[in-house]
Every structure is written in C-alpha cells, then in structure tokens.
Amino acid sequence: MNPQRTRRRGPALENAILDAAWDVLVEHGYHGLTYEAVAARAHTSRPVLYRRWPTRDDLLLATITRYRAAQPVEIPDTGDLRADAIGFLRNADAGLTGMITLISVQLMDYFRDTGTNFTTLRDALGSPTPTPCEIIVARAVARGDLPDVPRSRRLLNLPFDLFRHDVLMTLRPLPAHSLTEIVDEIWLPLLRR
Amino acid sequence: MNPQRTRRRGPALENAILDAAWDVLVEHGYHGLTYEAVAARAHTSRPVLYRRWPTRDDLLLATITRYRAAQPVEIPDTGDLRADAIGFLRNADAGLTGMITLISVQLMDYFRDTGTNFTTLRDALGSPTPTPCEIIVARAVARGDLPDVPRSRRLLNLPFDLFRHDVLMTLRPLPAHSLTEIVDEIWLPLLRR
DNA sequence: GCCTCAAGATACGTGAATGTTTCTTAGGGC
DNA sequence: GCCCTAAGAAACATTCACGTATCTTGAGGC
Structure with a gap:
C-alpha cells in the first residue's frame, strides 16, 4: 500500500469502502463483488471488511443502501411538452442508468429465489403516484396544449417504459437521438x- | 458412474449434454454453469465437454441455440394486420416468455463478465432479419392495407419491444388484454x- | 470378430476467493 | 506524551473450478 496515504478510521474509512x-x-456485477476486489479498490485489507460486514450480502446491502440516498431525477417544467419530456428522459439517462443496470444485474437472483419481480419491488418501495410522465402530461393539459381526454397508463408512461427497455437491453446510457426519437x-x- | 448406463456417442451424447x-x-444461472456441474448432470466427464466446447461461452451459446431452435415462434398470416400482430404476440407470449425470463435472470452475470449485453447476444445467435414485426408490416403493405412509406426500426418493432419490456418487468406471461392494448x-x- | 476411435474415469498443477489468525503500527482520546 | 484501539499487512488452510494429460474400455465400422 502507498506509504504516503494516511490511515483512515471510522466513517471516513467506511464510506471510502x-x-x-x-x-x-x-x-463487475455481483459476481465480481469479492472481498478481495473491494479491499484492493479501497486500498485496505480484507479483515477490515470482514470486521464490518461478515457476509457478502451484508456488504451488498450496505452498498446499495448508501446509494439509495442518491439523487432524485428532476422533472423539468419549461412550459413546453416536448422539452419537458426530452429533458426528463435526459435526466433519467444521466442519473438512473446505473441504478437500472445494477438492479437488473443484482436483483434477478433475488427475484428468482423469492418469486417476485421488478413491479413487486417498485410497489414495495412506495410507487410514486403520479409518475413523472403523468405529471408532464397533466401540466400540458392544464396549459391547454393537450386535450383533456382520458389516457391509459400504458400510453402515459410509454416513453419511460421504452427508455427502461432500451437500458435493460444495452446496459448502457442511451444516445440522445434515441430519447428524441x-x-x-x-x-x-x-x-x- | 452407473455401470448399467450404455455409453453414448455422437449427436445422442451431444444433445444429452x-x-x-x-x-x-x-x-443455477450462468454462474452455476460450470463444466463440472454440466458433466455431472449429463453423467459424463469434463474432457468430453472440453473436446466439443473449448470455452464456457461456446457451451452457453450452443445451449441457448439448441433451446431456441426447439422453440420456434410462428408468425401467423391471416391477411389481417391486427390479427397477425396479436396472433404473433400471443405465440411469443406462449413460447418466448421462458426464454426471456431465463436470459434476464440468468445471463446478467455473463453480460457483466464479457462487457456484452442482450443485443450483442441476440446478434451472436443470428438475428432474424427482417424481424417478425417487419414481416407483418411488409405483408400489410403488399396487400395495400398500409401506405408504402419508410418507417423507423423503433416503430416497426415497437410491439415486440413493449412485450419484451413487460415480460422483463413481471417475469410472467402477459395477460391477453395487454397484448391487444x-x-x-x-x-x-x-x-x- | 477385430480395430479403431472416442467416451469416460482419474489425476495433477494452477489460480482465485474464502474465512481466519497473527503481528505491526498509526491515530485519537485522555 | 502515553495508551489503547483499530487499520493494515501478511500468512494460513480450504474450497472450487479450470485446463490438460493419461489411461481404460466400450461402441460401431469393416
């Protein structure tokens, strides 16, 4: 280890890990989440990890929990439906891709074992109602930019569903032209x- | 090994493996797909596998290819665009759900390890060109039921993308009303x- | 019925990760 | 400034899968 580096303690060390x-x-995904790899990346040693998180699941849970406090996706309010929609997808593309990728990679085994699925998890975490897409449409209706007619949930959430689909398929952020398309x-x- | 069992050769052995x-x-998922486990399950030995599939990826591709070849999805040709589309989705719902579920649940580690993704795998398996949706539209255009104008790949494959999205989210077959919707x-x- | 070739068993070295133990040394509290 | 705790390094036995090499034995072709 680098002798220049100061020896960390307590929360500073824990957060770095x-x-x-x-x-x-x-x-590297769940399979690559080894004590070895994490200790090396954090410039510490495995016993330091074992003292805090006895099992890999403990480590995984702590890691995800720490990032659950991550940034919410902003819903732009520009007064223009198209700008709102593209802006929201852009924000999601920047902020959510990692989380979607993580979930798809990490929780599938959990889903398989428990017989649950994405939708179950989203509901359990407290589904945001209305969804961002529904908010954007409601604003456009309120401005008179769209007729005030009933619309199905599928139609309302179509752009985010397509966005999520593409992220799941490629496991990468989407290019801008896909969002506008x-x-x-x-x-x-x-x-x- | 069971001494009663006859010694298999050629295609019979290959298919059994x-x-x-x-x-x-x-x-057990991709992570559990080891030469050891497969050889044990097939009542053979690892060298027999190595002789045919030098790497784990070769074994994986051969396994998926064989399963997919055994489960073709029919594209109905009723002379009606709507009936063709709904019929195709219904066939996919009955036949592909297991496949999509498998891939989503079991192969994410593989994607991580190889830096590839769903799209890469589909290409490696030989992507059918044109896709079923494109075939259905082409037939409708040929009948004069649709105008002969250029359409984006996203629009053409939209129904199957939405179908795939819903399957990935629920890990279950879709209800009929979702298909018609x-x-x-x-x-x-x-x-x- | 004999011959050939591959199936199948077995063994060996390698490498990665596990879970634990021991030892030193640096930081922070007093 | 001293002390105590924990960080960090190093080593250990164990496990599991890899990839290969060697040997036997059975199945199919002739």
Whole structure:
C-alpha cells in the first residue's frame, strides 16, 4: 500500500469502502463483488471488511443502501411538452442508468429465489403516484396544449417504459437521438392524435 | 458412474449434454454453469465437454441455440394486420416468455463478465432479419392495407419491444388484454397515422 | 470378430476467493 | 506524551473450478 496515504478510521474509512464497493459492483456485477476486489479498490485489507460486514450480502446491502440516498431525477417544467419530456428522459439517462443496470444485474437472483419481480419491488418501495410522465402530461393539459381526454397508463408512461427497455437491453446510457426519437416519433403523435 | 448406463456417442451424447446444460442454466444461472456441474448432470466427464466446447461461452451459446431452435415462434398470416400482430404476440407470449425470463435472470452475470449485453447476444445467435414485426408490416403493405412509406426500426418493432419490456418487468406471461392494448392503442394508430 | 476411435474415469498443477489468525503500527482520546 | 484501539499487512488452510494429460474400455465400422 502507498506509504504516503494516511490511515483512515471510522466513517471516513467506511464510506471510502462502500464507494469502492459501488464502483466494483457497477463494473463487475455481483459476481465480481469479492472481498478481495473491494479491499484492493479501497486500498485496505480484507479483515477490515470482514470486521464490518461478515457476509457478502451484508456488504451488498450496505452498498446499495448508501446509494439509495442518491439523487432524485428532476422533472423539468419549461412550459413546453416536448422539452419537458426530452429533458426528463435526459435526466433519467444521466442519473438512473446505473441504478437500472445494477438492479437488473443484482436483483434477478433475488427475484428468482423469492418469486417476485421488478413491479413487486417498485410497489414495495412506495410507487410514486403520479409518475413523472403523468405529471408532464397533466401540466400540458392544464396549459391547454393537450386535450383533456382520458389516457391509459400504458400510453402515459410509454416513453419511460421504452427508455427502461432500451437500458435493460444495452446496459448502457442511451444516445440522445434515441430519447428524441421516443418522444417525437412515438409519444407525441399518440398524445396529439 | 452407473455401470448399467450404455455409453453414448455422437449427436445422442451431444444433445444429452446440451439438455443437461440447459437444466443447469435454468436452475443455477450462468454462474452455476460450470463444466463440472454440466458433466455431472449429463453423467459424463469434463474432457468430453472440453473436446466439443473449448470455452464456457461456446457451451452457453450452443445451449441457448439448441433451446431456441426447439422453440420456434410462428408468425401467423391471416391477411389481417391486427390479427397477425396479436396472433404473433400471443405465440411469443406462449413460447418466448421462458426464454426471456431465463436470459434476464440468468445471463446478467455473463453480460457483466464479457462487457456484452442482450443485443450483442441476440446478434451472436443470428438475428432474424427482417424481424417478425417487419414481416407483418411488409405483408400489410403488399396487400395495400398500409401506405408504402419508410418507417423507423423503433416503430416497426415497437410491439415486440413493449412485450419484451413487460415480460422483463413481471417475469410472467402477459395477460391477453395487454397484448391487444399494445396493438390497438399504440402500434396500429402510429402505423396508420 | 477385430480395430479403431472416442467416451469416460482419474489425476495433477494452477489460480482465485474464502474465512481466519497473527503481528505491526498509526491515530485519537485522555 | 502515553495508551489503547483499530487499520493494515501478511500468512494460513480450504474450497472450487479450470485446463490438460493419461489411461481404460466400450461402441460401431469393416
């Protein structure tokens, strides 16, 4: 280990380890989340980890929990439906891709074992109602930019579903043109129909 | 090994191994798909596997390919666009759900390890071109039921993407009304726009 | 019925990760 | 400034899978 580095203690050390664990998790997945790899990444040693998190699941849970306090996705309010929609997808693309990837990689085994699924988890975590897409449409209706007619949940949440689908398929952030394509070629024509 | 068992050769042995590999994959995921486990399940030995599939990826691809070849999804040709679309989704719902669930649950580690993703795997398996959705639209255009205008890949494959999304989210077959909703409320209005 | 080749068993070295123990040394409290 | 605790280094036995090499034995072709 680098002799220059000061010896860390308490919360400073703990946070550094969990940050390292998050990096390893995003980079190599659950299978790569070994005590060895995390200790190396955090520039510490395995016994330090074992003293705090006796099992790998403890370490995983602590890592995810620490990042649960992460940034919420902002819903822009520009006064323009298209700008709101694309802006929201852009924010989600920047902030949510890692989390979606993580969940898809990490929790599938849990889903398999418990017989639950994404939807179950989202409901258990307290589903945000209304969803961001529904908020954006409601604002457009209030401005008179869209007719005030009933719309199905599928139509309302279509852009985010397509966004999530593409992220799950590629496990990467989406290029900007995919976001505008979803809004311009799919969602807006259906909303304005 | 059971002395009663006859010694298998050629395709019979190969199919028995790949069937065993499929079972292991479904049961324990990619991480559990070891030469040891597959050889044990198939009542053979690791060298027999190494002679045919030098790497674990070769074994994985062969296993998935065999399963998929055994489970083709029919594309109905009724002369009606809506009936074709809903019929195809219904066939996919009956036949592909297990496959999609498997991939999502079991292969995420593989994606992480190899830096690949769902799309990469689909290409490696030989992506059918044109896709079923594209075939269905082409037939409708040929009949004169749809105008012969250029359409984006996203629009053309929209129903299957939405279907796949819902399967990934619920890890269950979709109810019939979801299939008709995708076709009637989303796809057909955009195609006929 | 004999011959050939591959199936199948067995063993060996390697490498990675586990869980634990021992020892030193640095930081912070007093 | 001293002391105590915990950080960090190092080593240990164990486990599991890998990849290969060697040997036998059975199945199918002729």
